[in-house]
Amino acid sequence: MKNPLESLSSTVVLGLIITVVVVLLVNMTGSDAGSLPSGMPSMPG
Amino acid sequence: MEDYLPFLFRYLHVLSGVMWIGLLWYFNFVQIPTMPKIPDELKPAIGKHIAPEALFWFRWGAMGTVITGLVLAMLNGYLHETMTIGIGSGYGLNGLGIGMWFGIIMWFNVWFVIWPNQKIALGIVEAEADAKPAAARKAMLFSRTNTMLSIPMLYCMVSGQNGGAWF
Numbered sequence: 696m697k698n699p700l701e702s703l704s705s706t707v708v709l710g711l712i713i714t715v716v717v718v719l720l721v722n723m724t725g726s727d728a729g730s731l732p733s734g735m736p737s738m739p740g
Numbered sequence: 741m742e743d744y745l746p747f748l749f750r751y752l753h754v755l756s757g758v759m760w761i762g763l764l765w766y767f768n769f770v771q772i773p774t775m776p777k778i779p780d781e782l783k784p785a786i787g788k789h790i791a792p793e794a795l796f797w798f799r800w801g802a803m804g805t806v807i808t809g810l811v812l813a814m815l816n817g818y819l820h821e822t823m824t825i826g827i828g829s830g831y832g833l834n835g836l837g838i839g840m841w842f843g844i845i846m847w848f849n850v851w852f853v854i855w856p857n858q859k860i861a862l863g864i865v866e867a868e869a870d871a872k873p874a875a876a877r878k879a880m881l882f883s884r885t886n887t888m889l890s891i892p893m894l895y896c897m898v899s900g901q902n903g904g905a906w907f
Contacts, residue, residue, distance in 0.1 A: 700885060707888075713889070714895045717838055720833055724832030724833045
């Protein structure tokens with residue numbers, strides 16, 4: 696079986712799949728998940 | 741000054757990140773697919789001149805991105821939570837932390853796989869002639885791996901600043 700990373704388009708598709716998996720994992724673990732920890736502003740001021 | 745430092749490091753992080761990922765995508769979307777179409781006598785223009793120069797800015801862009809990113813996380817007080825990706829925090833998995841780990845894995849690939857193998861493939865270091873194709877292939881596959889990881893990495897990074905990215 697050919698390595699999917701040999702193909703650029705397969706590489707991009709795999710990257711998008713991993714993105715979807717990460718989004719699902721983060722959302723499955725809690726309503727506050729994924730945002731910056733509370734207590735510190737993300738931007739100064 | 742204390743308020744300015746996080747902004748400064750964020751700016752430096754984005755500058756070096758653009759250098760790194762811009763060149764990563766140049767290698768994968770432009771150079772690698774075009775090389776087979778170049779006549780053999782013209783290939784040294786890439787192998788001897790363009791690629792080494794691009795690899796210099798590429799690997800130091802990676803170094804700058806990771807260092808400034810870690811400093812930024814420390815200045816903003818979330819280095820621990822992101823490096824543990826929120827495990828045990830009670831808030832669930834930390835998306836920004838997942839993205840940071842993708843970036844660290846990508847940095848490792850650059851410095852400890854892609855660059856050492858490219859030095860062999862491009863003849864920058866002495867090596868057996870039959871070692872070059874294998875080194876070139878390994879460098880290519882790990883560069884493709886980094887291209888693949890750059891997609892979720894950037895999503896996680898942008899989501900850290902845009903809470904609505906996680907529904």
